[in-house]
Amino acid sequence: MTDDGKARGIQSPPIAMDAKMKEIMTGYYIEAKTAADSGKQVAWITSGGPVEPLIAMDIIPVYPENHGAMIGASKMGGALCEQAEAMGYSGDLCSYARSDIASSVTNGGPIGGLPRPDMLVACNNICGTVMKWYEVLARYFDVPLFIFDTPMCHTDYHEESKRYVKQQVLEYVSFLEQVTGKKLDYDRMDHVGKLSLEGQRYWQAVLDTAAFRPSPLTAFDGFYHLALIVTLRGTQVAVDYYRDLLTEMKDRVAKGIGAVPNERYRLLWDNLPIWYRLKWLSNKFAAHDAALVADTYNTAWCRSLRYIEDEHFLDSMAEGYTRMYLNIGVDQMADTIIEMAEKYSVDGLVMHSNRSCKPYSFGQYDIQRMVRERLDIPCLLIESHMVDERSFSEAQTETRIDAFMELIRNRVEHERHA
Amino acid sequence: MNELDHFLEAADQPERYGAGIKAGGTPVLGYLCSYAPEEIIHAAGVHPLRLFGTLESTIQADSHLQAYCCSLARGVLESALDGTLAFLDGAVFPHTCDTIQRLSDIWRLNTHFDFFADVVHPVRLDSGFAREYLEDILQRFKCELEAWSGSKIDDAALARSIETFNAARKRLDDLYLMRSRDPDCISGSRVSSIVKASMILNRDELPGRLSRLLEEIKAGSYRTGGTDDKKRLLVAGSLCDHPDFYSMVENSGGVVVWDDLCTGSRAFDGFIDPTGDHLKAIARRYFERRPCPSKHLSNTARGEALAAMAEKHKVQGILFFLLKFCDPHAFDYPYLKEYLEAKNIPVTLIEVEDSLPPEGQLATRLETFIYTL
Numbered sequence: 066m067t068d069d070g071k072a073r074g075i076q077s078p079p080i081a082m083d084a085k086m087k088e089i090m091t092g093y094y095i096e097a098k099t100a101a102d103s104g105k106q107v108a109w110i111t112s113g114g115p116v117e118p119l120i121a122m123d124i125i126p127v128y129p130e131n132h133g134a135m136i137g138a139s140k141m142g143g144a145l146c147e148q149a150e151a152m153g154y155s156g157d158l159c160s161y162a163r164s165d166i167a168s169s170v171t172n173g174g175p176i177g178g179l180p181r182p183d184m185l186v187a188c189n190n191i192c193g194t195v196m197k198w199y200e201v202l203a204r205y206f207d208v209p210l211f212i213f214d215t216p217m218c219h220t221d222y223h224e225e226s227k228r229y230v231k232q233q234v235l236e237y238v239s240f241l242e243q244v245t246g247k248k249l250d251y252d253r254m255d256h257v258g259k260l261s262l263e264g265q266r267y268w269q270a271v272l273d274t275a276a277f278r279p280s281p282l283t284a285f286d287g288f289y290h291l292a293l294i295v296t297l298r299g300t301q302v303a304v305d306y307y308r309d310l311l312t313e314m315k316d317r318v319a320k321g322i323g324a325v326p327n328e329r330y331r332l333l334w335d336n337l338p339i340w341y342r343l344k345w346l347s348n349k350f351a352a353h354d355a356a357l358v359a360d361t362y363n364t365a366w367c368r369s370l371r372y373i374e375d376e377h378f379l380d381s382m383a384e385g386y387t388r389m390y391l392n393i394g395v396d397q398m399a400d401t402i403i404e405m406a407e408k409y410s411v412d413g414l415v416m417h418s419n420r421s422c423k424p425y426s427f428g429q430y431d432i433q434r435m436v437r438e439r440l441d442i443p444c445l446l447i448e449s450h451m452v453d454e455r456s457f458s459e460a461q462t463e464t465r466i467d468a469f470m471e472l473i474r475n476r477v478e479h480e481r482h483a
Numbered sequence: 484m485n486e487l488d489h490f491l492e493a494a495d496q497p498e499r500y501g502a503g504i505k506a507g508g509t510p511v512l513g514y515l516c517s518y519a520p521e522e523i524i525h526a527a528g529v530h531p532l533r534l535f536g537t538l539e540s541t542i543q544a545d546s547h548l549q550a551y552c553c554s555l556a557r558g559v560l561e562s563a564l565d566g567t568l569a570f571l572d573g574a575v576f577p578h579t580c581d582t583i584q585r586l587s588d589i590w591r592l593n594t595h596f597d598f599f600a601d602v603v604h605p606v607r608l609d610s611g612f613a614r615e616y617l618e619d620i621l622q623r624f625k626c627e628l629e630a631w632s633g634s635k636i637d638d639a640a641l642a643r644s645i646e647t648f649n650a651a652r653k654r655l656d657d658l659y660l661m662r663s664r665d666p667d668c669i670s671g672s673r674v675s676s677i678v679k680a681s682m683i684l685n686r687d688e689l690p691g692r693l694s695r696l697l698e699e700i701k702a703g704s705y706r707t708g709g710t711d712d713k714k715r716l717l718v719a720g721s722l723c724d725h726p727d728f729y730s731m732v733e734n735s736g737g738v739v740v741w742d743d744l745c746t747g748s749r750a751f752d753g754f755i756d757p758t759g760d761h762l763k764a765i766a767r768r769y770f771e772r773r774p775c776p777s778k779h780l781s782n783t784a785r786g787e788a789l790a791a792m793a794e795k796h797k798v799q800g801i802l803f804f805l806l807k808f809c810d811p812h813a814f815d816y817p818y819l820k821e822y823l824e825a826k827n828i829p830v831t832l833i834e835v836e837d838s839l840p841p842e843g844q845l846a847t848r849l850e851t852f853i854y855t856l
């Protein structure tokens with residue numbers, strides 16, 4: 066939950082499901098914050114972590130990264146990051162981690178902090194940062210930490226990794242059983258697994274509608290509607306929500322409603338959103354008649370679909386969670402971007418060089434080169450720390466976007482006339 | 484030429500030394516951190532050379548890595564791209580931090596050496612499954628080396644390598660112990676160059692060289708004098724490739740008597756059992772040696788290890804040497820400071836970009852800290 070349509074500065078008819086999202090997320094956070102009253106346990110888990118067993122065991126999953134996004138969107142990241150720096154954390158560290166660590170201690174941020182965890186689950190399929198960050202949390206809250214270690218697949222997913230991760234799936238289940246004092250109900254687990262995949266399929270289908278011209282939604286809308294696939298993956302609520310959102314998107318397509326009123330240019334976004342400048346960026350591109358129709362972040366939560374089997378979720382999730390977007394080589398990331406650029410017919414690539422996220426950002430220069438060689442489209446690089454607004458230079462970014470759009474305009478118009 | 488000069492020369496010009504080995508007919512593989520299984524490389528008849536990178540300008544690396552990348556990764560990439568490392572047959576990338584993880588991809592896609600391998604170590608050191616996994620990974624690496632070199636790495640060769648590395652590590656430990664007892668026996672900057680050189684020099688000759696060097700030190704050839712009233716310090720961090728740093732500490736009233744650096748004691752910590760299954764034994768050492776912050780043994784393992792080291796070597800203060808943009812170490816610093824200070828071991832932070840902070844500034848920092856001890 067980051068903002069609503071209005072905050073994204075949207076001029077087209079707003080997406081009706083925006084309100085529903087707000088309602089669900091508010092309910093979710095109220096439930097999480099009152100977990101103690103209802104006798105439920107809370108686990109803090111990383112965004113790419115295997116959440117399904119938690120859901121199956123009635124543990125409420127809470128995502129510091131989603132919280133980080135809210136902090137960023139409410140422009141409270143700078144102050145929290147500054148507090149973390151005062152605690153000794155270098156200003157070069159991930160701003161999700163910095164703001165979360167500070168908010169854990171001060172209960173700061175837009176919702177007065179997250180509910181205290183009973184356990185922590187960190188999966189390093191997105192970065193090594195989360196392991197260090199969760200060690201900090203484990204010391205602070207003095208609760209058990211489970212590290213789900215998914216070896217990096219630079220070029221391949223090897224047999225030995227497969228074995229190792231599968232062993233950890235069982236270890237993870239017994240960790241949860243130990244902390245909760247309950248047994249996992251395997252039938253329930255199967256059901257949750259199916260719901261997770263169903264939700265992911267609908268979410269992918271929603272994102273797929275952006276292939277139409279004009280696109281019924283932009284990546285900015287995606288960043289907002291993404292919240293449920295992260296936080297409530299594996300629940301009926303998420304399935305129903307994305308099914309309805311898909312219906313709405315199809316309807317917009319049928320009626321020719323575009324998210325950007327006069328969509329003329331289509332762009333692909335790479336890396337995390339700049340949470341405190343969503344509206345500004347969205348308006349900026351829309352003013353150039355450009356729609357960000359695809360991105361590598363929203364789709365990251367559907368990537369495992371190709372590896373996980375409906376009937377054997379627990380068994381096949383090892384592979385799905387290990388071959389996440391950030392846990393593969395730079396060349397495979399470039400292939401993914403090129404594939405998406407073609408699928409969504411984009412005219413240019415906008416890369417967010419995110420000082421917060423080294424595994425997402427190092428390699429972008431090479432990806433840019435590969436994309437240029439194979440597709441011949443212009444690329445723009447914008448630098449920031451995704452939730453630390455102190456790091457952002459608006460004037461410089463604006464000039465660069467204008468120049469980039471000028472280039473795109475010339476090229477596209479030239480091609481269309483030719 | 485006395486023994487010390489061999490070490491100083493190699494530490495000063497690692498690439499020149501590596502090129503010499505290659506010219507002598509031995510293949511050379513560069514490696515990135517202390518988790519690279521040097522013993523297996525050596526058993527394949529290949530020379531393992533630790534890469535330190537350049538501290539000079541990094542024009543070519545800058546077009547692959549953003550400004551917010553640590554100087555080690557940037558410097559190593561620059562030497563690969565600018566031809567300094569042209570003599571290498573290839574490189575080995577153990578999995579450590581997010582930066583090295585991506586450097587591995589960038590290296591694989593932009594350099595043209597004959598051999599390349601990722602050794603994707605487990606991050607967890609707290610699980611039996613991780614041990615089995617690491618054994619499998621080492622087996623895979625051994626097969627990759629064999630396929631490349633065209634010859635089998637037999638047990639006898641592995642056993643010889645293990646003996647060689649054990650012997651060298653034992654002597655480096657002896658050197659550190661000797662200096663901890665008697666910091667005047669040789670200067671800190673020389674010790675740092677000796678450990679660095681031990682990752683560069685011909686490993687078959689290394690134990691012998693270190694023994695002779697220890698004799699020279701015992702004979703008093705390198706005595707410095709004047710550290711009696713100096714405060715005993717420990718340096719902790721990733722790497723410190725700045726020999727001058729140690730003399731500055733000495734000029735400021737301190738003396739570094741031990742370290743927890745990946746280019747220091749972490750590189751020679753731990754012993755490999757020469758009996759039984761060799762790969763298993765090599766894997767075991769990685770689980771038993773002091774952990775680097777990119778590995779997880781427990782939430783407080785590093786604090787405990789540092790406190791024990793400080794006690795053992797009667798350390799009065801710790802200098803936390805942090806390379807800018809080094810995430811794993813930066814995450815550990817606040818807790819280590821709190822943890823150690825609760826045990827009455829003061830800690831101060833020295834943040835280093837590619838070069839040391841300006842001399843005056845650094846001296847003031849060091850003097851102020853040392854004065855309070």
Ligand code: SF4
Pocket residue numbers: 130159160161162191192193194195337421422423424425
């Ligand atoms: S933003 Fe990057 S570094 Fe930070 S938690 Fe996410 S993946 Fe890790």
Ligand code: SF4
Pocket residue numbers: 553554555556579580581582583721722806808809810811812
């Ligand atoms: S551990 Fe730190 S110093 Fe070493 S490569 Fe990684 S970021 Fe650089």
